[in-house]
Amino acid sequence: MTVPPGRRERKKAATRRKIAETALRLFLERGYDEVGIRDVAAEADVAVTTVFSHFASKEALVFEQDEDFEQRLRRAVTDRAPDEPLIPALRREMRELVLHCAADSAVPIWRMIDASPALRKYEESMRLRHAESLATAIAADPALSRTPTACRTIARFVIDAHSLAREAPDPDAAVHEIFRMIEAAWQTTTPTERPRPAVPARNTEPAPATTSP
Amino acid sequence: MTVPPGRRERKKAATRRKIAETALRLFLERGYDEVGIRDVAAEADVAVTTVFSHFASKEALVFEQDEDFEQRLRRAVTDRAPDEPLIPALRREMRELVLHCAADSAVPIWRMIDASPALRKYEESMRLRHAESLATAIAADPALSRTPTACRTIARFVIDAHSLAREAPDPDAAVHEIFRMIEAAWQTTTPTERPRPAVPARNTEPAPATTSP
DNA sequence: AACGTAGCACTAACCGTTAGGGTTTCAAAA
């Protein structure tokens, strides 16, 4: 598993990192549309085909932490405390993600993204993937048990919250404002649940045959 | 304005229609990815540049009624009866739009769209435009007076409802399920209104000197 | 009738992306 990675893997990772860093530097220096893939490849001293063996498209060079984002949201659902409700957990995670985007040194990157139609388009298609991934995680939680449509709807709302809050004048306040709406939407979808009335009714996990292979 | 259109305009419209019809026919016959712009131009007996003078991109050949969709949603807001609440008006319109997409002879077109990543991407970017347009219409209604973030959020939710309902097994039921959630979300955003009792000590915004220039 | 221009054609290219085919470098089996 976690054996010391061989020279080959280290070199591959180094190449990938060099390409991504070079690309981002050139994009920020000259503008995304003014830099071609051939420029990136030449500056990183690799072949054009090598760039595309590491990144699926030119836009993917900009959205490197794409999978991070997706995974963090999924884990906010799956790894939350057993008694923590869904929406507050998602709100907490989304708040961190938004603040990270809005306040960090990532500001010029987002300015570049907002200025390029191609990048905005790509971001949109990523968001759909993220929403589906999040919807799957929500639907898989036996403590929630909503309809597929309800899960997908809430997932979309949460993903929407990211770009809406990011573009708001006060991102932190926007997260709270939007999640108040999401919470209300979620509350209307409570057919098969008993939150925590008199008895806490903590189910005791009778036979966890399969955990996580 | 509505003078009998001259020969030039009629010819232009005919060319545009011929291109669109030819393109859609070829796409459905052979598949979107199997038909090149050069094929469409040849079959429609025009130059490639002429195709692009009528349509901004290859994908735009498929989404001709794009502006219809946008306008119908905006008008569902602006042209609704003075006493009709927002969400029911939007739900009614969205229900029609979804049923139109799901039941009509438009089914093979949507099958084609769902099968092509390029078309799905394009549709996504359209949806962002539609959401912004709808948000503007909602924000402009003095009878509603919500925050910009609330307007944009609800607009996104409504646009999301379209694709979610379209993909659901029972689109009509999905529209109602999703709009129940949207209605609840909308209800939580009632700052400058007096729904009913016990004012919960909200600050009253004493002097709104600047409204919206 | 003359003029200005909108619409269209043609060529040639740009750019992202991929296929095809070859070389080096590593890792693990023999």
Place this chain on the structure above:
DNA sequence: TTTTGAAACCCTAACGGTTAGTGCTACGTT
């Protein structure tokens, strides 16, 4: 150690969407 397989990389050439440049022609207008 040697062999062997394949992963990573390189190069060339091309494909397909898109655009610039340059005209020509037909139409609307004066």
